[in-house]
Amino acid sequence: xxxxxxxxxxxxxxxxxxxxxxxxxxxxxxxxxxxxxxxxxxxxxxxxxxxxxxxxxxxxxxxxxxxxxxxxxxxxxxxxxxxxxxxxxxxxxxxxxxxxxxxxxxxxxxxxxxxxxxxxxxxxxxxxxxxxxxxxxxxxxxxxxxxxxxxxxxxxxxxxxxxxxxxxxxxxxxxxxxxxxxxxxxxxxxxxxxxxxxxxxxxxxxxxxxxxxxxxxxxxxxxxxxxxxxxxxxxxxxxxxxxxxxxxxxxxxxxxxxxxxxxxxxxxxxxxxxxxxxxxxxxxxxxxxxxxxxx
Amino acid sequence: xxxxxxxxxxxxxxxxxxxxxxxxxxxxxxxxxxxxxxxxxxxxxxxxxxxxxxxxxxxxxxxxxxxxxxxxxxxxxxxxxxxxxxxxxxxxxxxxxxxxxxxxxxxxxxxxxxxxxxxxxxxxxxxxxxxxxxxxxxxxxxxxxxxxxxxxxxxxxxxxxxxxxxxxxxxxxxxxxxxxxxxxxxxxxxxxxxxxxxxxxxxxxxxxxxxxxxxxxxxxxxxxxxxxxxxxxxxxxxxxxxxxxxxxxxxxxxxxxxxxxxxxxxxxxxxxxxxxxxxxxxxxxxxxxxxxxxxxxxxxxxxxxxxxxxxxxxxxxxxxxxxxxx
Numbered sequence: 049x050x051x052x053x054x055x056x057x058x059x060x061x062x063x064x065x066x067x068x069x070x071x072x073x074x075x076x077x078x079x080x081x082x083x084x085x086x087x088x089x090x091x092x093x094x095x096x097x098x099x100x101x102x103x104x105x106x107x108x109x110x111x112x113x114x115x116x117x118x119x120x121x122x123x124x125x126x127x128x129x130x131x132x133x134x135x136x137x138x139x140x141x142x143x144x145x146x147x148x149x150x151x152x153x154x155x156x157x158x159x160x161x162x163x164x165x166x167x168x169x170x171x172x173x174x175x176x177x178x179x180x181x182x183x184x185x186x187x188x189x190x191x192x193x194x195x196x197x198x199x200x201x202x203x204x205x206x207x208x209x210x211x212x213x214x215x216x217x218x219x220x221x222x223x224x225x226x227x228x229x230x231x232x233x234x235x236x237x238x239x240x241x242x243x244x245x246x247x248x249x250x251x252x253x254x255x256x257x258x259x260x261x262x263x264x265x266x267x268x269x270x271x272x273x274x275x276x277x278x279x280x281x282x283x284x285x286x287x288x289x290x291x292x293x294x295x296x297x298x299x300x301x302x303x304x305x306x307x308x309x310x311x312x313x314x315x316x317x318x319x320x321x322x323x324x325x326x327x328x329x330x331x332x333x334x335x336x337x338x339x340x341x342x343x
Numbered sequence: 344x345x346x347x348x349x350x351x352x353x354x355x356x357x358x359x360x361x362x363x364x365x366x367x368x369x370x371x372x373x374x375x376x377x378x379x380x381x382x383x384x385x386x387x388x389x390x391x392x393x394x395x396x397x398x399x400x401x402x403x404x405x406x407x408x409x410x411x412x413x414x415x416x417x418x419x420x421x422x423x424x425x426x427x428x429x430x431x432x433x434x435x436x437x438x439x440x441x442x443x444x445x446x447x448x449x450x451x452x453x454x455x456x457x458x459x460x461x462x463x464x465x466x467x468x469x470x471x472x473x474x475x476x477x478x479x480x481x482x483x484x485x486x487x488x489x490x491x492x493x494x495x496x497x498x499x500x501x502x503x504x505x506x507x508x509x510x511x512x513x514x515x516x517x518x519x520x521x522x523x524x525x526x527x528x529x530x531x532x533x534x535x536x537x538x539x540x541x542x543x544x545x546x547x548x549x550x551x552x553x554x555x556x557x558x559x560x561x562x563x564x565x566x567x568x569x570x571x572x573x574x575x576x577x578x579x580x581x582x583x584x585x586x587x588x589x590x591x592x593x594x595x596x597x598x599x600x601x602x603x604x605x606x607x608x609x610x611x612x613x614x615x616x617x618x619x620x621x622x623x624x625x626x627x628x629x630x631x632x633x634x635x636x637x638x639x640x641x642x643x644x645x646x647x648x649x650x651x652x653x654x655x656x657x658x659x660x661x662x663x664x665x666x667x668x669x
Contacts, residue, residue, distance in 0.1 A: 134643030139366040142388045159515050160644070164526065167391040168384065267504075 074189050077176035078158070084171045087195025088148030092130055092141050094157045098150045098175060099124055100322035101187050105199055113144040115157075120316065131157070138164045146170055150190065152177070152321075177321035179249040180329070184208065187323070207326045211253065214333045218255025221337050224279035224309070225259035226251055230319060231284075232293065237267040246321045254332035256280070274302055280309040280336070284319055287312045311335050346609040350623040354401070357627045361397045361634035362389070366641035369393075396526040400633040400647075401626040402539045403524055403592035406584050408606070408625025409546050411599025412618050413581035414466075416553035417574055422485055422662060424600035425462070425585040429491035431599075433465025434458040434582075434589035436495045436502075439516050443506040459586035465491055466578050519593040522648020524633055527591070535591055542584045543622060549577050550614035557612070595648050597655025598625050598632075604662065 073083040092113035093099045099114055103121045111124050116132030118124065130140040135156045141149060142164075149165050149172040151157040158174050165172035173193065175186045184204050191200020228251060231239035241247045243258055251258060259278035273281075281304040283290035290312040294305050304310055313335070317328030363369045369377075369389060377386035378394075407425065414423040414430070425431040437457030440446075446453050472487040503516050527535060552573055556563045560570050588595070606620035632650045639645060 130642050132643055134640060134645060137366050137637075137642040137644055138388070138392060139637070140642035142384060143367050145384060156518060159518055164388075164392045167528075168387050170384075 072193050072195070074173065074193060076173045076189075077153075078162075078174045080162075080174065082171050082173050082193075084148055084193050086147075088146075088171070088193065090144065090146045090148070091194075092144055092146040092149045093118075094131065094136065094149070094151040094161070095154065096120060096316075096320045097152060097177065097183075097322045098190075100320060100324060101183075101190055102150075102194070104203055104323040105187070105191050105194065105196055107190075107194055107196070110194070112146060113141060136160045141165070142168065142170075148193065149173070150175060177246045178244060179246050180211070180253060180325060181249075183246060183321050183323075183325055186321075203323070207323060210326050210330065214254060214329055218333055218337055221255055223252075223255050223257040224336055225276075226256040226280045226282060226336070227259045227273050227276060227278040227304075228282040228284060228313070228318075229273075229293070230315075233267060237269055238273065240268055240273070246325065247318050250318060250325060250329045251282075251332060254329045255336045256332065270296075270298060274298060277302070278304050280304050280311070282332075282335075283310070283312050284315045285312060346620065350609065350620060350627070354623055354627050354630070357630045357634075358397055358401060361400070361630045362394050364634040364638040365393060366638065368638075392526055395529060395532050396524060397630060397633070399527050399532055399535060399591060400524040401630045402532075402535050403588050403595065404598055404602075404625035404627070404629025405539055405622035406542055406588035406625070407592075407595060407598040407629065408602035408621040408623070409542055409618060410581055410584040410588060411601075411625070412603040412606070412614070412621040413546050413549065413553070413577060413584065414599070415603050416549075416557065416614060417577040417581065418484060419557060419559075420484060421604065421666065422600070422659070424597065424659075425581075425588075426594065426596045426599060427485060427492070428488040429465035429469050429495060430462040430582055430585045431589055431594050431596075432492040432495040432499075433461035433463070433468075434586050435461070435520060435594050436465075436499045437461025437586075438519060438589065439499045439502050442516050442519075443502055455586060455590050458590050459582060461495075462585045462589065463579060463582035465495060466582055470574075470578065518646065519589075520648075521646030522593040522595040522651065523636070523646050524592045524629070535587075538587050539622075542587060543619065545580050546584065546618050547615070549580060550618055553577070553614040592629070593648060595629065596652040597659060598628050598651055600662075601655050601658050602628060604658075 071083050071085045073081060076082055089110055090112045091102065091107070091110050093102055093111050094115050096118045099111060099118050100120060102108065102111060103124065108121060108123045111127055113130040114124055114127045115136065116129045128144055130144065131137055133155070138161065141161065147170070149161065149170055151161055151172065152175050153159070162172055162174060173189070177183050177186065184207060187204055188200045191197050228241040228247065229238050230241055230247070233239065241251065241258065248258055260272070260276040281302065283293065290310065293299065294310055299305055313332065314328060317324045317331065359371060359374070362374055363371065373385070374389060377389040410425045414425060414428060415421055437460050438454055441450055441454040441457045469484065469487045469491050472491070473484045476483065499520070503513055552568055555566050555568050556570065556573065558566070563570050602625040603617065603621045605624045606617055610616040610620040629651070632654065633647050636645045636647045636650045
């Protein structure tokens with residue numbers, strides 16, 4: 049009760065003085081309580097999604113470190129690299145003298161960085177994106193932490209309005225069953241989008257339906273994909289790679305291939321959980337339900 | 344006995360160099376300032392992160408050196424090594440179960456216990472297989488070890504694929520499997536130091552009987568050693584040591600193999616000097632390898648197990664070649 053009251057007072061205070069350097073406390077995806085004493089000015093942002101969210105909030109100039117697979121937006125590309133495929137360097141992060149670090153638990157990032165940053169007293173937030181809603185709440189959380197809460201609300205409201213328009217557009221239409229291939233492994237197995245992920249959620253929001261759930265393991269054999277007999281086959285990648293895949297034995301017999309309902313989709317829109325995911329959902333909706341006029 | 348000052352000096356030197364090494368190299372005077380209590384970010388990085396990690400690496404190396412010496416002594420096999428005999432693989436499987444399978448007991452308790460159970464179970468299995476098949480020689484034991492390690496590795500991989508939450512737990516397990524010293528907090532480092540000292544004492548108790556066993560089972564029996572009971576006890580002790588090393592350092596290959604050999608060149612084959620010497624060599628090797636892992640490819644950090652495997656693999660091949668020729 050008291051905590052709720054304090055929270056309300058605090059929220060009121062923050063709302064009144066958006067620029068004042070009051071400490072902000074949030075709960076992150078690991079249920080850690082993270083406090084920044086003042087809006088951070090030197091941010092190390094690990095992974096494209098976190099960089100894109102900050103950039104969408106107009107905070108790209110505060111980013112002082114990225115990892116080597118971050119390719120967007122252009123203004124962050126020259127920033128110092130603090131890690132890459134082989135993992136992340138505590139030394140290199142600290143060398144940027146950050147006052148805030150944001151990571152997503154992938155490629156060892158959280159495992160390697162949370163503990164040292166906590167010990168050094170550098171606020172570090174871990175963000176997860178299991179569905180589209182969490183992408184929006186991550187944007188809000190970053191905005192609050194960085195002292196631009198209002199900007200965050202505006203951005204989220206805009207994105208939400210676009211999601212609502214897609215929802216209205218596909219409401220009542222029969223969802224096609226969909227398999228989306230997101231990767232190919234050397235041994236011939238394929239990675240497919242599962243439910244319980246933001247990409248799976250994006251497919252559902254765009255008016256589709258996952259043809260089968262990958263089960264406990266994300267890698268499936270082509271056979272399992274043939275058997276699931278989806279209405280539509282999506283390939284996250286280039287048209288050329290997609291044609292190469294469906295040109296292989298067996299694929300031409302698939303109903304989706306015969307009926308020419310095979311589409312290459314953008315990897316950056318659907319496999320980076322940031323603002324561009326909303327673009328991806330709009331594009332998917334147009335693929336799933338082409339009869340309705342595109343917005 | 345000139346080897347001891349040399350070893351201690353080398354260890355001190357490797358610890359200082361390793362504490363300086365990183366993407367951002369520190370000087371010894373930086374280290375001194377940090378230890379003296381400077382509060383800037385870089386000094387705190389050194390004191391809270393790098394120095395505990397370097398010391399933990401040294402202790403993990405010492406444990407691996409001890410474990411390797413015990414196993415080589417028990418099996419009278421210069422190619423015996425925790426990593427190759429399946430005990431490290433068993434410990435890793437136990438640890439994977441502890442990390443991934445939801446169990447009722449707290450992880451801090453379950454993890455070392457399961458790591459030990461895995462190390463011990465796997466080693467006993469290897470001994471059992473080589474005994475039953477009548478192949479108690481070096482090659483037979485190694486082949487059994489390879490087979491058991493492969494099975495354990497497959498089980499571990501399956502658990503990782505099936506049970507892990509890709510984003511969180513898989514990465515913790517993966518960093519274990521690839522070998523890498525976790526940076527302990529200072530109290531945990533103290534605990535590791537106590538454990539390492541206890542392991543040294545435990546293995547020293549075995550020293551004279553390991554020497555006797557080295558004369559051959561018949562001879563050892565003639566000297567009044569209850570061979571089977573002693574081997575069972577020594578394997579148990581070795582498994583405790585390996586489990587402690589794996590719990591703090593993951594799967595670090597070949598250190599347990601190489602350290603006793605290097606130590607033998609320096610102090611001879613008797614176990615009383617060999618065990619502490621081997622621990623020192625292991626500490627020097629892992630401290631140096633960990634420094635390379637951290638500093639070689641900035642900004643990334645190479646898993647420690649890969650560094651020791653790349654450096655230690657050729658060493659193993661050399662030993663194998665020499666042994667096959669004799």
